[in-house]
Amino acid sequence: MAPEPEGPWFPQVDRRQRAAVRLVCVGAAGTGASQFGTWSRALPESIEVWPVLLPGRERRIREEPLRRIDRIADELLAELVRLAEPGGPPWAFFGHSFGALVGYETARKLLDSTDLAVDGLVACSMPAPHLQANRLPVAADDDAALLDWVRTSGGVDDVLLSDARFARWLAADLRAALDCRRSYQLDRPVPLSCPVLVASGADDPQVDQDDLEQWRYCTTAAFERVTVGHGHFFLRSHQDALLKLVGDQLMRWRSARSSSS
Numbered sequence: 001m002a003p004e005p006e007g008p009w010f011p012q013v014d015r016r017q018r019a020a021v022r023l024v025c026v027g028a029a030g031t032g033a034s035q036f037g038t039w040s041r042a043l044p045e046s047i048e049v050w051p052v053l054l055p056g057r058e059r060r061i062r063e064e065p066l067r068r069i070d071r072i073a074d075e076l077l078a079e080l081v082r083l084a085e086p087g088g089p090p091w092a093f094f095g096h097s098f099g100a101l102v103g104y105e106t107a108r109k110l111l112d113s114t115d116l117a118v119d120g121l122v123a124c125s126m127p128a129p130h131l132q133a134n135r136l137p138v139a140a141d142d143d144a145a146l147l148d149w150v151r152t153s154g155g156v157d158d159v160l161l162s163d164a165r166f167a168r169w170l171a172a173d174l175r176a177a178l179d180c181r182r183s184y185q186l187d188r189p190v191p192l193s194c195p196v197l198v199a200s201g202a203d204d205p206q207v208d209q210d211d212l213e214q215w216r217y218c219t220t221a222a223f224e225r226v227t228v229g230h231g232h233f234f235l236r237s238h239q240d241a242l243l244k245l246v247g248d249q250l251m252r253w254r255s256a257r258s259s260s261s
Contacts, residue, residue, distance in 0.1 A: 026099030029177030090117035201234030
């Protein structure tokens with residue numbers, strides 16, 4: 001199989017001839033780039049979807065997962081800088097659950113250390129970055145506790161969990177994500193200069209309204225918070241509504257940036 005031109009971090013980019021924005025998508029623990037495989041067809045032609053595949057997941061399963069968010073963000077940032085063309089479309093970030101922290105930290109580093117433009121961040125189903133120390137979803141990280149956590153949150157089908165090999169991999173990936181969250185210690189909010197939209201499902205057992213509202217302090221630009229569907233994994237059960245929201249929001253951000261330039 002020939003290597004992808006975008007490299008292992010971006011194995012499923014559907015290039016658009018007239019892209020106005022490139023949407024970098026990072027999923028929750030235990031997920032990969034494939035969950036965003038249908039997004040390109042559902043979003044406007046002006047949005048180019050860049051699903052992220054982290055080490056240790058899907059076709060990168062033989063790689064050791066990274067256990068610090070700053071390292072993930074550094075490596076992801078290096079790829080974005082390498083792949084950005086002069087005068088190319090700006091970036092935007094979408095992150096669900098653990099992916100919201102990766103999206104935030106990568107956007108922060110990109111804005112702080114490069115002259116590349118960021119239209120905004122869509123963060124879903126995750127307490128704000130500066131709350132991580134006190135918001136871990138499980139007290140123990142043995143396989144049984146982790147698999148019970150993901151089962152009760154509706155994150156994976158019981159049929160898959162009956163496969164011992166898959167269950168071992170999933171527990172290891174969840175454990176790596178928890179290690180990232182434990183070591184990700186921000187004493188205070190560090191605001192982005194781009195807009196932030198926070199989306200969540202109603203009655204999400206893993207995040208409360210105050211946790212979500214704290215994202216307001218993670219931007220010096222526009223902030224908005226919305227509810228889409230129910231539960232922690234609303235992006236699966238209410239994907240059409242989420243994609244309509246994301247598409248409309250990206251176009252609004254793009255229009256606002258064009259008007260101010």
